[in-house]
Amino acid sequence: xxxxxxxxxxxxxxxxxxxxxxxxxxxxxxxxxxxxxxxxxxxxxxxxxxxxxxxxxxxxxxxxxxxxxxxxxxxxxxxxxxxxxxxxxxxxxxxxxxxxxxxxxxxxxxxx
Amino acid sequence: xxxxxxxxxxxxxxxxxxxxxxxxxxxxxxxxxxxxxxxxxxxxxxxxxxxxxxxxxxxxxxxxxxxxxxxxxxxxxxxxxxxxxxxxxxxxxxxxxxxxxxxxxxxxxxxxxxxxxxxxxxxx
Numbered sequence: 001x002x003x004x005x006x007x008x009x010x011x012x013x014x015x016x017x018x019x020x021x022x023x024x025x026x027x028x029x030x031x032x033x034x035x036x037x038x039x040x041x042x043x044x045x046x047x048x049x050x051x052x053x054x055x056x057x058x059x060x061x062x063x064x065x066x067x068x069x070x071x072x073x074x075x076x077x078x079x080x081x082x083x084x085x086x087x088x089x090x091x092x093x094x095x096x097x098x099x100x101x102x103x104x105x106x107x108x109x110x111x112x
Numbered sequence: 113x114x115x116x117x118x119x120x121x122x123x124x125x126x127x128x129x130x131x132x133x134x135x136x137x138x139x140x141x142x143x144x145x146x147x148x149x150x151x152x153x154x155x156x157x158x159x160x161x162x163x164x165x166x167x168x169x170x171x172x173x174x175x176x177x178x179x180x181x182x183x184x185x186x187x188x189x190x191x192x193x194x195x196x197x198x199x200x201x202x203x204x205x206x207x208x209x210x211x212x213x214x215x216x217x218x219x220x221x222x223x224x225x226x227x228x229x230x231x232x233x234x235x236x
């Protein structure tokens with residue numbers, strides 16, 4: 001069993017819809033939870049990070065962490081074609097210098 | 113700020129040859145750099161952690177003699193794939209952490225890894 005599970009998709013949504021992404025994990029020691037966006041043949045870029053449980057909002061993006069369920073989510077409101085990319089969740093252990101454990105990434109396609 | 117570059121962005125080589133990939137932090141000093149490998153439609157897999165001035169720490173299953181890592185300065189780390197074979201064909205991505213930076217919010221700190229654009233290696 002992988003430490004971090006993420007549905008690879010693809011997930012296709014019409015422009016303006018809400019994109020809902022999620023990951024589950026098995027290691028309860030994870031404390032930092034990140035979402036990265038990766039365009040084709042490019043390196044990942046950090047979208048949001050959350051420490052421990054709770055919600056965090058940044059513009060059209062909302063990240064949620066439910067440690068009791070070992071489940072994290074990313075919501076993208078008012079999706080745009082430019083949001084079409086692969087979204088990877090990542091996690092690290094108890095200190096902020098820890099190694100990142102990535103999910104497989106979900107490919108998102110926003111159609112005009 | 114916080115830009116990481118990689119060179120080359122794309123390389124094709126013959127089986128048995130060695131290939132060197134450079135990772136540079138352009139506007140910050142990086143004590144620690146990481147090397148990842150990503151196969152198509154798969155996750156990033158950490159290969160090794162590179163600390164300036166010391167030997168790299170390799171993940172389980174990664175051959176240190178095949179993937180040579182050198183971190184000679186605070187802005188440059190290199191990955192050399194020795195005696196490359198077709199199964200080494202992959203997308204190699206580096207990341208770097210700012211030696212000085214930490215993002216503080218709500219009482220917690222997170223020292224972000226900044227990723228390079230990746231190098232696509234094809235071994236014929």
